[in-house]
Amino acid sequence: MVDVTPADAVPPAEVGEMELYHPHSWWTKYVFSQDAKVIAIQYSATATSIGLVALVLSWLMRLQLGFPGTFDFITPEAYYQFITMHGMIMVIYLLTALFLGGFGNYLIPLMVGARDMVFPYVNMLSYWIYLLAVLVLVSSFFAPGGPTGAGWTLYPPQAIMSGTPGGQDWGIILMLSSLILFIIGFTMGGLNYVVTVLQGRTRGMTLMRLPLTVWGIFTATVMALLAFPALFVACVMMLLDRALGTSFFMPAIVEMGEQLQHNGGSPILFQHLFWFFGHPEVYIVALPAFGIVSDLISTHARKNIFGYRMMVWAIIAIGALSFVVWAHHMYVSGMNPYFGFFFATTTLIIAVPTAIKVYNWVLTLWRGDIHLTIPMLFALAFIVTFVNGGLTGLFLGNVVVDVPLSDTMFVVAHFHMVMGVAPILVIFGAIYHWYPKVTGRLLDETLGRFHFWVTFIGAYLIFFPMHYLGLMGVPRRYAELTDMTIMTESAHHLNSFISIMAFIVGFAQIVFVFNLIWSIRHGREAGGNPWRATTLEWQTPQTPPAHGNFGKELPIVYRWAYDYSVPGAKEDFIPQNVPGAFAPSREPA
Amino acid sequence: MAVVLVLVLVVVGSVLFHLLSPWWWTPIASNWDYIDNTIIISFWITGIVFAAVVLFMAYCVFRFRHREGSRAAYEPENKRLEWWLMVVTAAGVTALLVPGLFVWSRFVTVPSDATEIEVVAQQWQWSFRLPGKDGRLGTSDTRDVTADNPLGIAPKDPNGQDDVVVEATDLHLPVGKPVKVLLRSIDVLHDFYIPEFRAKMDMIPGSVTYFWFTPTRTGTFQVLCAELCGQGHPLMHGVVMVDTEQDYLAWLGQQQTFAQLSAPKQTGSANQPSGKTMASGLDVAAKLETLEAR
Numbered sequence: 001m002v003d004v005t006p007a008d009a010v011p012p013a014e015v016g017e018m019e020l021y022h023p024h025s026w027w028t029k030y031v032f033s034q035d036a037k038v039i040a041i042q043y044s045a046t047a048t049s050i051g052l053v054a055l056v057l058s059w060l061m062r063l064q065l066g067f068p069g070t071f072d073f074i075t076p077e078a079y080y081q082f083i084t085m086h087g088m089i090m091v092i093y094l095l096t097a098l099f100l101g102g103f104g105n106y107l108i109p110l111m112v113g114a115r116d117m118v119f120p121y122v123n124m125l126s127y128w129i130y131l132l133a134v135l136v137l138v139s140s141f142f143a144p145g146g147p148t149g150a151g152w153t154l155y156p157p158q159a160i161m162s163g164t165p166g167g168q169d170w171g172i173i174l175m176l177s178s179l180i181l182f183i184i185g186f187t188m189g190g191l192n193y194v195v196t197v198l199q200g201r202t203r204g205m206t207l208m209r210l211p212l213t214v215w216g217i218f219t220a221t222v223m224a225l226l227a228f229p230a231l232f233v234a235c236v237m238m239l240l241d242r243a244l245g246t247s248f249f250m251p252a253i254v255e256m257g258e259q260l261q262h263n264g265g266s267p268i269l270f271q272h273l274f275w276f277f278g279h280p281e282v283y284i285v286a287l288p289a290f291g292i293v294s295d296l297i298s299t300h301a302r303k304n305i306f307g308y309r310m311m312v313w314a315i316i317a318i319g320a321l322s323f324v325v326w327a328h329h330m331y332v333s334g335m336n337p338y339f340g341f342f343f344a345t346t347t348l349i350i351a352v353p354t355a356i357k358v359y360n361w362v363l364t365l366w367r368g369d370i371h372l373t374i375p376m377l378f379a380l381a382f383i384v385t386f387v388n389g390g391l392t393g394l395f396l397g398n399v400v401v402d403v404p405l406s407d408t409m410f411v412v413a414h415f416h417m418v419m420g421v422a423p424i425l426v427i428f429g430a431i432y433h434w435y436p437k438v439t440g441r442l443l444d445e446t447l448g449r450f451h452f453w454v455t456f457i458g459a460y461l462i463f464f465p466m467h468y469l470g471l472m473g474v475p476r477r478y479a480e481l482t483d484m485t486i487m488t489e490s491a492h493h494l495n496s497f498i499s500i501m502a503f504i505v506g507f508a509q510i511v512f513v514f515n516l517i518w519s520i521r522h523g524r525e526a527g528g529n530p531w532r533a534t535t536l537e538w539q540t541p542q543t544p545p546a547h548g549n550f551g552k553e554l555p556i557v558y559r560w561a562y563d564y565s566v567p568g569a570k571e572d573f574i575p576q577n578v579p580g581a582f583a584p585s586r587e588p589a
Numbered sequence: 590m591a592v593v594l595v596l597v598l599v600v601v602g603s604v605l606f607h608l609l610s611p612w613w614w615t616p617i618a619s620n621w622d623y624i625d626n627t628i629i630i631s632f633w634i635t636g637i638v639f640a641a642v643v644l645f646m647a648y649c650v651f652r653f654r655h656r657e658g659s660r661a662a663y664e665p666e667n668k669r670l671e672w673w674l675m676v677v678t679a680a681g682v683t684a685l686l687v688p689g690l691f692v693w694s695r696f697v698t699v700p701s702d703a704t705e706i707e708v709v710a711q712q713w714q715w716s717f718r719l720p721g722k723d724g725r726l727g728t729s730d731t732r733d734v735t736a737d738n739p740l741g742i743a744p745k746d747p748n749g750q751d752d753v754v755v756e757a758t759d760l761h762l763p764v765g766k767p768v769k770v771l772l773r774s775i776d777v778l779h780d781f782y783i784p785e786f787r788a789k790m791d792m793i794p795g796s797v798t799y800f801w802f803t804p805t806r807t808g809t810f811q812v813l814c815a816e817l818c819g820q821g822h823p824l825m826h827g828v829v830m831v832d833t834e835q836d837y838l839a840w841l842g843q844q845q846t847f848a849q850l851s852a853p854k855q856t857g858s859a860n861q862p863s864g865k866t867m868a869s870g871l872d873v874a875a876k877l878e879t880l881e882a883r
Contacts, residue, residue: 076820151817157794158777163712163819251795252731254741254775256712259732267778267793301653303661307671332780332815334772334791334798337697341690348686355678356671362642363670365649367662372592372654380592380646384599387642391635394682398689400696401627404614404787407780407815457595464603468612471628473784475815478823485811486615486784494612565661572660 020115020548032128034120035547036105039127041438043101046127047094050134052513054089055506057082066499068482068492077165079479080149085141087152088175091281092182093134095423099288100186100224101130103430104193104217106438110537111214113202113555113577115548117192126192129185136178145169151477153278156249156270157262160242163255172242176235183228183235193221202536204557208312209576211535211561212305215312216291219319220284226323227280234273241265271333275326282419283322287315289426290357293379295561296429297361299533300376301368302572304562307360314353321350331402340399347397351390358387369565369572373531374448378429381456382422388460389418392467407477410470413463421459428455428512435516436530440543441523447515451508458505462498469494534575535561596647600640607636618785618810618831620767620803623692625787630688634681696788699801703767708760709740710772710779710792713821715812716740717760721751721846731775731794741775742847750848753841759828763837767803780816783829791816804831 023029033039061082064074074082105123109116117123140147149165150158150172162168166175197210197218210218237248241262249270250262298305305311327335327343361383370376392414395401405411428451436442470476473486481487481495529538541551555577563574617625653661707718707726718740720726727742727749734741739756742749762768772781774792782789785808790800812827832840 076823080817080820149820155778155817158817158819161777161819163777163821165820167819251793253777253794254711254731254734256776257736259734265795267795301661302655304663304665306664307666309666310671332790334793334796337693340693340697344690344693345686348682351682352675352678356675358642359671359674362646362649365646365653367664368649368653369659369661370650370654372650377592380596380650383646384596384643387639388603391639394635394685395628395631398627398631398685400624400689400693401631403696403789404621404624404628404784406789407782460599465606465610465612468606468610471614472612473615473782473813475782475813475823477817479820480823483824483826484813488611490611562665565663567663 021120022547032124034116034124036109036117036120036123037438037545037547037549039123040102040105042127043097043105043130046131046134047098047102048513050089050138051094051098052509053138054086054094055509057086057089059503059506061086062499062502064479065481066496066502068480074479076479077149078146080151080477081147081165081171083477084149084151084154084175085137085147089137090420091152091285092179093137095285095419096186096224096281097130098427099285099423100193100217100221101127101189103213103288103292104221105189106434107213107537108193108196108217109200110540110545110549111211111535112197112200113205113536113550113557114196114200115550115554118195118200119192122188123192126185126189129181129188133178133181133185136174136181140166140171140174140178143170143174145171148172148175150175153271153274154238155274156238156241156267157251157253160238160250161253161255173239176239176242179235180232180239183232186224186228190221190225193217194225202554202557205576206557208309209557209560211291212294212308212311212315213288213291213535215315216287216289216294219315220287223280223287223319223322224284227277227284230273231277234270234277238270268330268333268335271330271335272327275329276323278329279326280319280322282415283318285419285423287319289382289423290315292430293382293426294357294361294364295535296375296379296426296433297364298562298564299433299531300373300379301365301370302564303364303368304560304564305360306363306366307356308560308562310356311360314356317353318350321346321353325350325397328397328399328402331399332406344397344399348394351394351397354390358383358390373432374443374445374452375429375433375531377449377452377456378425378432381452382425382429384456385417385425385460386422388464389414389416389422393418404473405470407475408470409474409476410467412476413466413470416466417463421463425456425459428452431516433531434537435519435523436526436543437537437540438544439520439523440526441519441521442526442530443519443523444515447511447518451512451515454508455505455512458501458508462501462505465494466498532571532573534563534573536576539575539577590651593647593651596643596650600643600647604636604640607632615784617787618783618804618806618808619787620805621696621787623695627688627692631685634685638681696800699769699799700767703769703801705769705771706760706762707740707771707773708781708792710774710781710814710818710825711739711776712819713814713825714757715760715781715825715827716757717755718742719753719755719841719844721753723748723751726771727752727847729773734775737851738847744851750846752847753844754847754850755844759830761830761832761837761840762804763834764804764807764831767801769799769801772798772800777818778816779814779818779825782813782815783810784813785810789815807831807833 021034063071148171158164160167166172240246247262247265250265252263253260294305325347328347528543557576558579565572709716725748727746729741772792774794779792788800788802790798810829814825
């Protein structure tokens, strides 16, 4: 609780002014750009485009589940290709790329007060390798045999065997190659984000003055740099098993009466490697969402985020703990059952810092001045869906409860709610929030509200009832839900209902994409700081910010990111670069 | 105000759906009602938390929504409240974890009087093996799998000769007797899952996994594969019938042992195409074709 005076609060910046590469042509300005903001838009546009493919795939699989036997072209083979590509695209190529490559690139330099990322050239390469990864992925749709249908978890042995679509064709090879490329590209970007946060902050921007958005993206990136290598080696090894006939993951196998040449490998080793990446991946998506939603709530409730320091430590604690919970995805994998005691305990411990974050969001609303803007609506909807999905995680994490529910629709409902719907609601909120900074115009309000209500209510109606199908015992990854004695007639009706809702929610996303494009020219002019927010990206001299972000002088930071409704201050917000303490500044010391 | 209404409706609607909807678990047929009870505890604790958080939010939006001239309070943190909430959360989590781990310890502790039976999976069918008179299963190896020995029972192991082989058809179990299910696969991952028994476990080629249960009522139960195993996965159904002791023994009397099954085959024609392994694999392949043709 110190009074903030420039003398003690503005240490020198850790790196001096950086020399920026100034583009000379249209190509180097808009295509091969080294400006993090342009790279961010490239990342976002690519991720959104491939995300729309995943949306269409989800429609196709819901057609099959909701109306079995009606659509001839959805063979079991095609169905498995759809679910595999849908899952992989959503988790890796959309969510990871959008949060880190999109929001990370746009917001980190602006929010920490830097001119750009520390290594702009490497940053540019990161995007182009990501694009290449996406193209390789898409090419598998056109390859002989089509894309892989191994499920997004790609479990061997089936992933590289002929009973699985793409297993002995091009599908799996292209998928693994694409993942390897993605990881290479991500590592280039990720190193940039970490170094920029650590070394590129402007004068006065101490770590404990960083907006939580930056904390979330930063921690997620550190985690990704540690977790992706596990997936990388798993992909390389499986590629070798498939292409050269090695046996990293392949034991002795008889396939359709024929002895295969493999021997001595361990299928479960792949699962450990996959989930050592895969569980942190959940938080790689969730932590940026946590950070961003904290800032949305604080800004639109005109109130400082409650318990900032606890929020930062909770992010770090979740990040660290998420590396020791991976085997909760493997309770029924056949691993040593005594692992269950350890992993159930660590998994349920992680609920504590997560719950603290939820409490602090709702306590930020308490005695706030809540403006029900579209970003705020999405933030509220995020809390609902995240709490719902997080709580069902307590079922699945609690080892013995997982036994009947594992591999059923309960799991599908759970992870869609917690790492599908919830983070995507944050992405939407964030886009409505920052779009005016990127384009200078606001997104259309009417279309936005329509998009919000249909998406929130529709998504809840899709995934909430789905848990009960899983409780009934309906397995996931079934291309055919026929001939099952446990499924009642009414359960089939429920499935049809879910499919219809999926179409309605999907349609609302088309409206959203239209709004994104339409508002670039026709949206209401926003000005530099339409939400009257405190963080540095809203204090740039130009909107959209020019190359180099801050004009001649970099801003100097005098306060934390949450000086909303400070007693005694004239306005209900004080930007971070405004000097002088309004009594009493109660920024956490 | 629509937001407040919707938030309240989400809570009320979810609770009503939970209580009134017809979709619930299947009537249990094993000793794992412990698991059901743990799920009920989980529903109570998580349901209360969900309702409390969302209703609190609805109240905040109602009470503190923006009005002309209103201004937010300034309260960066409240250590006491934060610690208090942390302790309550930890207590709630412990209340879930303790019964969970207690039941898990039962789940992993196989009673000494459990009979060992074996389930062998392959794309896309189930086979079973029961110990013969010696009460022991012979060793097995995927490398020993041939058309005449589809389960890969070691031909030289004397313990395996009297093993009862139930290939690609229904398994019967006596009611009320604990069984330890040994799980094996000869090709890809599968998962032996009967919803009414609540238990499931993956089968991994190259390893033997297990779980145990006691069937508590007679009846016919469908086996589902619960681990993606290729395009025949959703068709990989099987049947387990839980019988009275008498019916079970009558069924057992009709089954053949490994020795009986392999004896006539040795004299048969060497050109006999593919044998049972292939035949049954082709069975699902045919089903798949009809699906694709449709």
